Amino acid sequence: MEIEKILKERFGFSTFRPGQKEVIEQVMGGNDVIALLPTGMGKSLCYQLPGYIFNQPVLIISPLLSLMQDQVDQMKQFKEKRVVALNSFMNPEQKKQTIYHLEQYRFIFISPEMLIQPQVQQKLNTLPLALIVVDEAHCISQWGFDFRPDYLKIGELFGNHRPPILALSATATSKVLKDIEVYLNMSQPYKYIHSVDRPNIHLAKYSFLEKEDKLDWILRHVLETEGPGIIYTQSRSKTESISELLLQHGIAAASYHGGKDQLDRQFIQQQYIDDSLDWIVATNAFGMGVHKPNVRQIIHETIPGNMANYMQEIGRAGRDGKDAVAILLYAERDEEFAKFVGIDDLPNDHHIELYETYQLRQEPPNQMIQNGEISETSFRVLQYWMTQKSANEVKELFQTMKYEKMHEVDEVMKLVKTECCMREILVQYFGQELETKPTNCCTSCGLTLENLLLPRQQKDHVVEETPWQKRVAKILGIS
Amino acid sequence: MIFRQILLQIFHKFKQERTISAPFHLLRGKRSGQTIQDVGIFQLHMYFGILPKLSRKTYDEEISKLIEEQYMTVSDEGYYILTAKAKEMNQTVDLPFNGWQYRGNEHLFFARLSLVIQSLSHKAYNQMSFLPIQKDPQVQEWVRKFLISHHYQERDLQQQLYEEIIVSLEQAPIEQHAKVIVMKRLTGYKIAGYTWQQLSIYENKSEMDIQFIYIACLHAWLNGITDKESQFPLLAAIAEQVRVAMPLSGSAYQTAQLFQQGYSIEQISQYRKLKRSTIEDHIVEIAMNNPRFDIRSFITEEEIHQVVNAVDDYNTRKLKILHEVMPNLSYFQIRLVLARGETV
Numbered sequence: 001m002e003i004e005k006i007l008k009e010r011f012g013f014s015t016f017r018p019g020q021k022e023v024i025e026q027v028m029g030g031n032d033v034i035a036l037l038p039t040g041m042g043k044s045l046c047y048q049l050p051g052y053i054f055n056q057p058v059l060i061i062s063p064l065l066s067l068m069q070d071q072v073d074q075m076k077q078f079k080e081k082r083v084v085a086l087n088s089f090m091n092p093e094q095k096k097q098t099i100y101h102l103e104q105y106r107f108i109f110i111s112p113e114m115l116i117q118p119q120v121q122q123k124l125n126t127l128p129l130a131l132i133v134v135d136e137a138h139c140i141s142q143w144g145f146d147f148r149p150d151y152l153k154i155g156e157l158f159g160n161h162r163p164p165i166l167a168l169s170a171t172a173t174s175k176v177l178k179d180i181e182v183y184l185n186m187s188q189p190y191k192y193i194h195s196v197d198r199p200n201i202h203l204a205k206y207s208f209l210e211k212e213d214k215l216d217w218i219l220r221h222v223l224e225t226e227g228p229g230i231i232y233t234q235s236r237s238k239t240e241s242i243s244e245l246l247l248q249h250g251i252a253a254a255s256y257h258g259g260k261d262q263l264d265r266q267f268i269q270q271q272y273i274d275d276s277l278d279w280i281v282a283t284n285a286f287g288m289g290v291h292k293p294n295v296r297q298i299i300h301e302t303i304p305g306n307m308a309n310y311m312q313e314i315g316r317a318g319r320d321g322k323d324a325v326a327i328l329l330y331a332e333r334d335e336e337f338a339k340f341v342g343i344d345d346l347p348n349d350h351h352i353e354l355y356e357t358y359q360l361r362q363e364p365p366n367q368m369i370q371n372g373e374i375s376e377t378s379f380r381v382l383q384y385w386m387t388q389k390s391a392n393e394v395k396e397l398f399q400t401m402k403y404e405k406m407h408e409v410d411e412v413m414k415l416v417k418t419e420c421c422m423r424e425i426l427v428q429y430f431g432q433e434l435e436t437k438p439t440n441c442c443t444s445c446g447l448t449l450e451n452l453l454l455p456r457q458q459k460d461h462v463v464e465e466t467p468w469q470k471r472v473a474k475i476l477g478i479s
Numbered sequence: 480m481i482f483r484q485i486l487l488q489i490f491h492k493f494k495q496e497r498t499i500s501a502p503f504h505l506l507r508g509k510r511s512g513q514t515i516q517d518v519g520i521f522q523l524h525m526y527f528g529i530l531p532k533l534s535r536k537t538y539d540e541e542i543s544k545l546i547e548e549q550y551m552t553v554s555d556e557g558y559y560i561l562t563a564k565a566k567e568m569n570q571t572v573d574l575p576f577n578g579w580q581y582r583g584n585e586h587l588f589f590a591r592l593s594l595v596i597q598s599l600s601h602k603a604y605n606q607m608s609f610l611p612i613q614k615d616p617q618v619q620e621w622v623r624k625f626l627i628s629h630h631y632q633e634r635d636l637q638q639q640l641y642e643e644i645i646v647s648l649e650q651a652p653i654e655q656h657a658k659v660i661v662m663k664r665l666t667g668y669k670i671a672g673y674t675w676q677q678l679s680i681y682e683n684k685s686e687m688d689i690q691f692i693y694i695a696c697l698h699a700w701l702n703g704i705t706d707k708e709s710q711f712p713l714l715a716a717i718a719e720q721v722r723v724a725m726p727l728s729g730s731a732y733q734t735a736q737l738f739q740q741g742y743s744i745e746q747i748s749q750y751r752k753l754k755r756s757t758i759e760d761h762i763v764e765i766a767m768n769n770p771r772f773d774i775r776s777f778i779t780e781e782e783i784h785q786v787v788n789a790v791d792d793y794n795t796r797k798l799k800i801l802h803e804v805m806p807n808l809s810y811f812q813i814r815l816v817l818a819r820g821e822t823v
Contacts (some may be wrong), residue, residue, distance in 0.1 A: 069614055077608040089616060240676075247680060254674060261675060263593075266612055270671035314550065468655070468662040472644055475596060475667030476637040477603025 003028075006052055007045075007261065009265040011078075016040045016336060019192045023166070024049055027131060032165050032189040034137070034180055038196060039170045040314050044071065047133045047166055051106050053373045054130035060109045062135040063148050065089065068109045070289040075107065082106035086114050099123050112150035121157065131165050132186060137167035138308070141179035149384030155185040165189075170315070171196065171308045174431035194310060196430045200318045201298075202452055203422040203442035205328040205415065214329045215245065221299075221327075222251055227278035229297030232304065232313050234341055236283060242301065243281040252459075257280040284309060293320035299327045303416065305342040306408035307429045311413075323440075323452050330416045335409050342405040345375060346398055347382040352391050355382060421445050482541055484572045485526065487550065487565055492521045496797050503538045506530040508582055510728050512760030519767035519818045520796055524579035529694055531583040574695035575653060577702060579810040584721040585697040589614065590719050593623040593665055593672075600667030612666050625716065637714075643711045647703050656682060657696035658688060667735040722785035727768055734761035759811045767818040774819070778812045786816040 003024060007013050015215075023035045023046045037043045051058045062068045070410045072085045082105045084098055102108060102123050114120055134140070134195075137150040149235050158165075167180050167189070181189055208214050218231065231238055236257040243255035254277050271277040273292050280286055285305070296318045304310045310328075317322030351374050358365040365383065368374045374382070384396045412427060415422055422442035427434045440447040473479075489502040497517065504514045508528020518527050547549055552564040569711050594613040601609045611619055629636055648658055660682065666672040675686040682689060705722045708715035727735060730753075737747045744762065748755045766772045774783070782805075790796060801813050 012616040070610075073610050077610065079608070089614075091617070094616065243676070245677075254676060262614065263612065264674040264676070267666065267674050270666065274671060276670070276671065441534065468647055468648070468659045471659075471662050471670075472641060472665070475600045475665055475670055476641045477600065477668075478638065478641050 003049060003053070006049055010049070010052055011045065013319045017045075019194050020045055020049075020093065023192050024188075026190040026192075027164055027166055029051065030164050032184075033192065034169075034177060034186070034189045035192045036169055036172055036177070036196075037194050038198065039312065041172070041194065043135075043168050046168065048107070050131060054311050055106075056128045056130035057103065057105055058107050058131045058133060058356055059114060059129050060133040060135060061108060061115060061151075061154060062109055063112055063139050064136065064288060065111060067102060067288050068111065072109055080107070080310070083109070085109040086120070087111040088113065102128055103273060104311050112154070115157065116150060116153055131163050131461075132158065132165045134165060134180075136166045136169060137170045137180045137184070137197060138169045140183045140287060141172075147381065149381055150161070152183055152384070155183050160287040160313055169478075171212050171311050171430070173308075173429065177431075190454070193432070194434075195427070195432060197423060197427050197432075197434060198315060198318065199436070199438040200321055200323055201280040201314055202323065202325045202438070202440050202447055203314075203328070203426070204325055204447060204449060205330065205422065205443050207416065208329065208331040209331050211331045211334075214331055215242065217329065218242065218301065219245060219249060222253075222279060222456075224456055225297070225449070226456050227297060228272065228275065228292070228295050229279050229299060230286065230295060230313075230316060231279060231281045231299045231301055232284065232286075233281065233301040234304075234337065234445075237284060238301065239281045243279075246281070247433070248397060251279060252277050253279040253281060256280050258283065258285040284313065287313065287316050290316070291319075294322075295319065296322075296324050297327065299329065301329055303328065303330055303338050303409070305338055305405070305412075307415075307426065311426065312413060313428070325449065325452050330417060338409045338412070339406045342409060345378050346402055346405065347378045348398070351378065351382055352386070352395055352398075353401055355386055372401040403431045419444055429430065480685070481574070481691045482547065482574060482685075484568075484692070486541060486545065487561075487568055488572055489523065489526055490551065490559060490561055490565070492523055492797065494515070494521070495558065495560055496795065499542060500557065502526075503533065503535065506538075507533050508578065512730055512757075512763065515728070515764050516760075516767065516818055518579065525576040527578040529576055529578040529691075529742050530580040558639060568572055574691060575702075576695050577697040577698040579771050580722050582723055583700060584723070585694060585701060586720045587618070588701060588718050589661075589664070589697060590618045591622055591625070592714075594618060595625060595717060596665055597667055598622065598626060598669070599631065599640065602631065603637050604668040606668055611667070612672075629713070629716075641714050641715050647707075647711050647714060648700055650703050651696065651699040653696050653699045657692045657699075660693050661700070662694045664693070704793070727764060728761075730757075731761040731764045735765050738762070738765070759814075763811070763814050763818045766815055774815045777815055780810070782808060782812065783816055786813055790817075 003021070006040060010318070017035055018041070019035065019077075023033055026033045027046070027050050035043070035046060037046075047060060047183050055478055062071070062222045068085045068087060069089070074081045084102075084105045084107070086095070086098055086108065088111065090098065103126075110120070115124075115411075134151075134154060137151075140151040140154070141147065150315075165186060167186070169180070170175075172180065177191070179191075180186075206217065208217070231242060233465055235243060236259055239255040239257050243253045246253035256265065256268050256270070258473065260268075267279065268277065269290050272280055274289070275294075290338060298317045299316045300310070300313070304313065310341055314326035317326060354368060354373060357366045358367060365386075366379065369376055369379050382394075385397060387396065414425055418425055421434075421437065421444050423437060423445075437445060440451055484624070486502055489505060493501055500518065501514075505517065505523055505526055506512070506529060506787055507552065508514075508531055514527075516526055545565075546553060546703075549560050549562055550568070551559045552662045553559050557773065580732055587792055590613050594611055597609065599611050601607065613619060613622075626636075646663075651658070660678055663673040663678060673681075678689045679686045684692075701718055704711050704718050733751065734747055737750065742750065744755060744758050747753075748758045751758070762777070766774050785805060786801065789801055792803065793800060795801065798810055798817075802810055805813070
């Protein structure tokens with residue numbers, strides 16, 4: 001069947017976006033593929049469309065539980081019933097039932113933790129899988145910003161007689177790309193590398209002497225220019241305090257971070273998409289799964305931990321292709337804090353020694369989590385390496401990683417300190433070459449924010465004062 | 480502010496006979512013998528488990544403020560003494576909590592309700608697909624079954640649900656603002672809910688106070704729904720198994736069944752391979768929950784009066800003191816009498 005026809009009938013598009021067709025054709029031809037497509041460029045279509053041609057299950061390995069649920073919900077919304085997410089949200093009975101009936105599904109989303117469980121493995125071995133998709137494939141690399149030890153086992157699990165693997169990522173350096181190829185045991189994969197540059201996002205930066213000066217600048221800027229925008233910051237408490245500052249000045253803002261009430265997070269997303277909120281003040285927890293095309297501004301209140309995060313976060317602006325700005329704020333010694341945050345969740349020597357003590361006492365080391373001696377994410381990384389290497393080697397490894405993480409911050413600092421083109425530095429970091437520069441490219445090349453941003457429209461922010469009875473009536477469509 | 484008032488009220492009720500940590504366990508609904516018995520002894524049913532997720536940090540911060548502002552002093556052993564200032568402050572919090580019977584299940588009720596309403600809202604506006612606001616697969620499955628079994632496609636379910644909500648919520652004995660807060664947490668087609676932060680600004684109260692009012696409103700509303708199930712059949716169905724009828728821990732429930740079959744404490748302890756003291760904890764829990772449970776198989780009428788008089792004479796409910804006064808009685812026997820609280 002012609003793939004254009006399915007594109008039209010199933011997905012309602014008449015043309016492919018850049019890269020989609022190439023990737024799909026290679027996958028259909030039985031080849032392994034690594035595809036680097038920026039977020040919002042239709043990554044998921046690259047495996048969804050083939051799913052309708054194969055008529056055999058497609059397995060999608062995804063590390064982000066909440067994102068997985070979102071994808072399943074969205075596919076169901078588009079009338080795909082044969083889709084399931086196999087993850088730790090399920091209770092044992094649901095899990096058992098789902099595994100038992102696994103062949104009924106066209107799309108099977110699975111978390112890496114679930115994938116390595118024996119009963120899942122056993123079932124998967126009996127399924128005629130058409131394609132294995134590794135989403136967020138950069139998680140396989142210990143040099144990536146979000147290393148998942150369980151990802152390293154994917155390559156071993158499927159052996160030689162496996163269907164093609166499609167590795168997807170939005171941001172990966174050449175070093176990480178190499179890791180993806182090696183650890184997934186890919187055979188001469190076809191690579192589609194889309195340029196990481198987003199010409200409609202204009203890059204600005206401002207330096208300050210004092211941290212407090214940044215807040216004054218943000219307030220003034222937000223009062224004068226039009227959103228919608230996102231302000232990224234490094235701590236949960238900062239999202240609260242900055243959003244309160246904006247709210248006090250009559251700006252429709254909300255704070256967002258991983259510790260927020262589950263319903264609150266959805267209300268904020270919904271209000272933001274509806275344009276009833278202008279600004280979100282968030283940690284890096286905000287953005288995944290939020291599809292808002294008209295974001296005009298991304299402000300980094302402080303420098304992010306690495307270039308990949310920066311790229312991913314500014315990439316949430318201007319999905320509609322219209323001009324947008326990304327503003328990086330820096331105050332003296334911000335890099336020290338960024339480094340501290342970066343290495344804070346790496347296991348340290350003390351953790352390694354504790355781990356050994358537990359082993360000597362013949363107690364399960366994961367007790368460390370319950371005893372509050374280590375975070376769950378840190379433990380996951382620690383445990384993986386402790387089963388691979390000696391304690392001293394692991395110490396050395398983490399030392400190297402620590403330097404690597406600090407070095408990542410220094411890479412971001414280049415953007416702050418440089419007098420060269422910011423866009424060039426960004427693109428080169430990902431091992432690519434910049435071909436053309438847009439006008440108003442960046443602060444170094446010369447840029448005027450007034451040419452890119454509209455002045456703020458004073459909207460009357462009316463508080464809904466209807467009685468509760470009317471609200472229920474409105475929601476339920478009762479006149 | 481509400482948090483502080485609730486804490487002071489709990490401290491008052493504990494009569495300075497428990498440690499500074501006791502209110503923390505009470506608010507979180509800790510299922511230990513001690514906390515459960517204290518609920519009966521000090522008549523603290525309304526506050527049990529109203530904050531299942533309260534963090535120790537938040538709690539300690541509030542306690543530090545109480546100490547700083549001279550509402551109480553704390554001894555090295557962790558006991559507290561309320562100051563005159565605190566005693567003056569002892570006004571009752573007029574929020575109709577019913578923690579003992581809901582124990583956090585009010586959130587399950589609201590989760591189901593909000594997804595039912597979101598679904599019916601989309602149906603009313605002819606939008607048959609949407610992203611569910613509740614992510615828990617069990618809640619989703621429950622709501623799916625509810626909608627199908629009530630034939631939501633064929634009839635006007637939203638009209639009936641609307642009428643039930645209006646009538647039942649209007650009857651709930653709580654101020655209008657509380658009802659506004661609960662209704663603003665609902666979401667529908669092109670209508671987003673309000674975050675705690677937003678509600679806190681509109682109502683000019685702290686986020687925590689807003690959540691207290693929200694919980695109290697759900698309790699008051701649920702009381703009305705579960706008392707008159709036949710009048711509100713849809714809401715009663717959504718509130719299915721939300722109210723704890725016989726609030727016993729699972730283990731105490733097993734003990735209760737064996738005891739009813741005529742087994743002695745000793746036999747139950749051997750059969751269940753549990754310590755005697757654990758079984759005694761269960762018996763105390765049962766005595767507290769079931770007013771018809773006859774404690775006279777463990778203690779004579781005369782001894783009961785002895786305990787009641789001692790509590791009055793010495794104005795204490797501290798076990799250690801009472802045991803010193805009545806060395807003839809075991810701790811277990813004294814606890815049994817105390818478990819009856821003011822009903823003795």
